[in-house]
Amino acid sequence: MTEQVVERDREIMTVNVGPHHPATHGVLRLVVDLEGERVRELRPVIGYVHTGIEKSCEDKSYWKVIPFVERMDYVSYFFQMEAYCGAVERLIDLEIPPRAKYLRTIFLELNRIHSHLVWLGTTALDLGAISMLWYCFRERDKILDLFEMATGQRMHTRYFQVGGVIEDIPLGFEAKCRRFAEEMPIRVGQYEALLDRNEVFLQRTKGVGAVSRERLLELGVSGPLLRAAGEPWDLRKAFDYLAYPEVDFKIPVGTVGDNYDRYRVRVAEMVESSRIVSQCLDALPDGPFIADDRKYVLPPRSELSTSMESLIHHFKLVTEGYRVDPGEVYYSIESPRGELGCFVLADGSAKPARVHFRDPSFVNLQAFRDMAVDTYVADMIASLGMLDPILGGVDR
Amino acid sequence: MPDAPGLELIRGEIERDCPSAVLATSFDRSQAALIVDPEKVLDVLRWLKEQPGQRYDFLSSLHAADYLPAEPRFAVHYELINRDRVERVRVKAMLADPGNEELPEIDSCVDLFPTAEAQEREVFDFFGIVFRGHPNLTRILLPDDYVGWPQRRDFPVGGEPVTFTYSERRYD
Numbered sequence: 324m325t326e327q328v329v330e331r332d333r334e335i336m337t338v339n340v341g342p343h344h345p346a347t348h349g350v351l352r353l354v355v356d357l358e359g360e361r362v363r364e365l366r367p368v369i370g371y372v373h374t375g376i377e378k379s380c381e382d383k384s385y386w387k388v389i390p391f392v393e394r395m396d397y398v399s400y401f402f403q404m405e406a407y408c409g410a411v412e413r414l415i416d417l418e419i420p421p422r423a424k425y426l427r428t429i430f431l432e433l434n435r436i437h438s439h440l441v442w443l444g445t446t447a448l449d450l451g452a453i454s455m456l457w458y459c460f461r462e463r464d465k466i467l468d469l470f471e472m473a474t475g476q477r478m479h480t481r482y483f484q485v486g487g488v489i490e491d492i493p494l495g496f497e498a499k500c501r502r503f504a505e506e507m508p509i510r511v512g513q514y515e516a517l518l519d520r521n522e523v524f525l526q527r528t529k530g531v532g533a534v535s536r537e538r539l540l541e542l543g544v545s546g547p548l549l550r551a552a553g554e555p556w557d558l559r560k561a562f563d564y565l566a567y568p569e570v571d572f573k574i575p576v577g578t579v580g581d582n583y584d585r586y587r588v589r590v591a592e593m594v595e596s597s598r599i600v601s602q603c604l605d606a607l608p609d610g611p612f613i614a615d616d617r618k619y620v621l622p623p624r625s626e627l628s629t630s631m632e633s634l635i636h637h638f639k640l641v642t643e644g645y646r647v648d649p650g651e652v653y654y655s656i657e658s659p660r661g662e663l664g665c666f667v668l669a670d671g672s673a674k675p676a677r678v679h680f681r682d683p684s685f686v687n688l689q690a691f692r693d694m695a696v697d698t699y700v701a702d703m704i705a706s707l708g709m710l711d712p713i714l715g716g717v718d719r
Numbered sequence: 720m721p722d723a724p725g726l727e728l729i730r731g732e733i734e735r736d737c738p739s740a741v742l743a744t745s746f747d748r749s750q751a752a753l754i755v756d757p758e759k760v761l762d763v764l765r766w767l768k769e770q771p772g773q774r775y776d777f778l779s780s781l782h783a784a785d786y787l788p789a790e791p792r793f794a795v796h797y798e799l800i801n802r803d804r805v806e807r808v809r810v811k812a813m814l815a816d817p818g819n820e821e822l823p824e825i826d827s828c829v830d831l832f833p834t835a836e837a838q839e840r841e842v843f844d845f846f847g848i849v850f851r852g853h854p855n856l857t858r859i860l861l862p863d864d865y866v867g868w869p870q871r872r873d874f875p876v877g878g879e880p881v882t883f884t885y886s887e888r889r890y891d
Contacts, residue, residue, distance in 0.1 A: 370860035377845075378869055382876045413748055543778055543834025561805045650747055653798055653809065655779065664780050664798065676872065681780035681798075689837050718860055 333358060342371045346449055346704045349714025353703075360699050365692050369685075373718040380678040384644030385411055386485060388678060392665075393479045395680055396716030398441050401427075401434040402658040404483040406665035406680070409564065410654040411485045414647050414669050417619055421566075421608045423487030428566040429500065429603045430473075430482065431656075432596040436507060437466040438659035439589045439596075443514065446586075446708030450527050455517060462510050465503055472496055486620040487613030501604050507597040511590055518586070525583070532694040532706035533581040542693070543686045546661025548710065551588045552580030558657035570602045582709040589711075592659075619645050644673040660684050660711055680719060684712035721806050726751040729773070729808070736770075737762040745811075752809040760795075760812045761826045767799055767808070768831060775799035775808060778832040783842040787872040791815035793823055793848060814848065827853040845870035 335356050342352040350371040356364035376395055380388045392407045393400040405427060412419060419427075444459030467477040473492045474480035482488055518524045536552035549556055557574045559567045575591035577584025614620050621640055622633035639645075647669035655664035661683030668677040691710055695703040721729060723746040730741050730753065740759035745752045755763045767775040780798040797810040814823040827850035828835050839850045840859040847868035850856055858865060867874060 370858075370862070373860040375869065378874075378876060381872075416748065540777060541833045543832070545779070556802060561802075562807075651784070652748055652750060653780065653796070653807075655798075662779055666780070666782055666784070666796070668784050668786075670786075676786075677784045677870070679782045679784070681782065685837060685841075686834060689834065 335363060342368075347707065347714075348445060348712065349717075351707075351712065351714050351717075353707075355700070355703070357700065360701075362695050362698055362700060362703050365695050365703070367688055367691060369688070369714070369717050371718065372714055376719050377678055377680070380675060382674065384673045385647065385675060386640070386644055388675065389483070389485075390479065390481050392678070392680065393481065394715065395719050396658070396660075396663075396682060396684065396713045397478070398713050399434055399438045399658050399660070399663075399716075400479050401430050401483065402656060402663050403680070404481070405431060405565075406654060406656050406658075406663050407667070407678070408483045408485050409656065410652045410665040410667040411647070411675075413652045413654055414650055414667060415485075415619060415645070417486055417614055417616060419487050419614055420611045422491075422610045422612050423614075424566045425603045425607050426488050426492065426612060427483060428570070429600050429607075430470075430488075431565070432599045432603075433466050433469060433500075435596045435659045436593050437463055439593050440466075442589065442659075442708075442711045443586075446705070446711070447518065447524070449704050449708045450524055452518065452521065452524060455514065458510075458514065458517070462507065469496070469500055469503060472499065484613060484620070486616065487611070489613070491612045497604055497607070501601065504597045504600040504604070508594045511593050511597075515590060527702070527705055528582040528586060528709075530579075531582045531698060531702045532709065533579055534690055534693045536580060538693060539580070539690060542690045544661065544690045546657070546659070546683055546687070547585060547588045547592065548580075548661065548687055548690065550574065551577035551584035553578055558655060558662060562655075564656060566603055566606075567599075569606065570599050572596075572599050572602075582705055585709045646671060646673050647675075655681065658683055660713070660716075661687060680716075682716040682719065684714070684716045685719075688712050688717060721751050721808060722746075723751075726753070726808070729753070729767075732770070733763060733766055736766055742813075750809060751807070752811050754811045754813065757795075757812040757814050757825050760797075760810065761828060761831065763810060764797060764799075764828055764831055767810070773801065774803055775801045775806075777802055778828075778834050779807075781828075781832075781835050781838040781842065783846045783848055783870075785846065785870065785872045786813075793846060795825055795842065795848060797828070822847045822849045824849045824851055826851050827856075829853055847871070 338355050340353040341347045342350045352368040354366045376391050392403045440459040440463040444456040447455035471477045473496050474482040536554050539549050539552050555574050555576050572595045575588045577588050617636045622636050626633040649671045651668045653666045655662050664681035666679040667675050670676040694706040726744050730744050733741050740763050741753050741755050743754040777800040779800050783795050791813040793814040795812045799808050842848050843856050844858045844861050
């Protein structure tokens with residue numbers, strides 16, 4: 324008799340969340356075993372937006388791959404470009420000029436702020452703070468305006484090239500960007516004023532979804548999630564690339580690794596990123612913005628009508644592309660979500676034999692079970708927002 | 720990265736504890752790689768992870784590549800990080816194609832690095848490399864009923880005919 328009562332209390336109901344659901348931040352399906360309101364088991368099902376980008380890249384010459392990889396993680400497109408271009412530059416041993424390094428750093432950090440703003444707006448929305456979305460998207464629009472000014476596109480800019488960047492920044496960009504970088508920490512302060520004293524937000528995030536740092540390391544989690552658990556691991560500091568060794572910035576870390584720490588770490592990162600942008604603008608060196616190796620880099624447009632050599636180079640680069648000696652490179656950078664690695668295998672032809680992206684969302688999603696099991700359904704949604712997966716990057 | 724002599728030192732030490740596990744080393748474009756016997760890959764990974772003074776305990780990426788027409792054809796890459804010395808090393812296990820539609824096999828490292836769970840499934844999904852001892856080796860990104868291993872180099876890049884409302888006839 325008593326056994327039956329226990330059975331009835333522990334009735335497990337399996338519920339399907341998604342794949343199309345606004346709270347899953349993309350096309351993610353969750354099969355959730357519920358006991359009342361509690362999540363007892365959870366299986367993420369992914370692959371709904373798999374488009375075979377990695378395979379398609381094998382059929383494109385090296386420079387044509389760039390717009391493809393941008394569309395994997397569609398919120399941090401500059402990072403995808405940097406991971407790919409950096410890997411190819413290491414394959415062909417091409418040094419990029421200092422100005423290009425600084426320009427890339429500026430755009431990466433603007434993109435990091437942009438990505439965190441999208442995260443903050445949508446996650447706060449999941450927690451019921453609707454107004455945050457409008458404030459965050461207001462600043463995000465300013466970043467997109469900056470992207471549009473320099474590259475002609477608001478998203479998927481194809482701005483980074485193998486060897487540097489495609490164009491120098493236009494007149495007036497520097498002043499506009501500087502104004503934004505000065506304004507951003509003030510805006511972040513306003514976001515904190517809206518959220519940090521919000522009783523609902525605090526109760527929904529503090530002590531929820533905590534995962535220990537050891538477990539996160541086992542699961543290969545990187546980025547703000549790992550730093551929120553107190554591990555100061557940031558590839559920008561660990562492995563020198565671009566202009567990061569020359570700028571001064573801090574790595575925000577959390578203490579317990581709950582959702583509140585994840586929020587704090589990302590918000591603090593936005594301030595640090597604006598500091599990096601300001602410093603890079605101050606120290607922006609003069610000189611070329613793309614390498615001068617005509618074997619790999621398109622000649623300037625103005626030379627095409629006067630120089631036969633340039634015309635030949637231009638024709639060869641645009642039609643066949645350049646050949647890369649056999650070899651393989653794994654190059655990883657710190658994206659807004661963690662370690663973004665790009666593996667490129669060259670077989671001597673003008674097309675890569677394999678392009679693989681180690682996407683941070685794909686790996687981080689494995690920690691979701693640890694974050695959400697034995698919490699309430701509503702907290703599961705909050706934890707998913709704080710995990711910040713981009714399903715375009717997960718499925719590729 | 721360990722430099723080229725550092726890599727040889729690591730190789731020498733592994734050789735002492737797991738004889739003939741490392742087949743070769745490569746130091747190309749300043750990236751260090753240990754090419755290991757696929758049957759002993761777990762020994763090498765465990766050594767790198769647990770040996771005092773080494774501690775390559777963070778598996779940052781596990782992926783595969785197809786080197787067709789080279790032989791052996793497949794490789795599984797393990798990108799390890801030592802967070803104390805801030806060094807990376809790549810462990811590479813080359814796998815031959817057994818032919819006759821059979822799938823190449825290698826030991827799963829999920830017990831050693833739980834992060835490999837999803838990444839090994841991804842490799843299985845796209846290359847048809849079987850990881851022995853993996854808890855749930857099923858397709859992860861492609862549909863469960865998909866036939867073929869699309870990231871292999873001999874799998875063609877091709878489209879599927881898309882039928883629109885008024886164009887069914889074109890694909891008869």
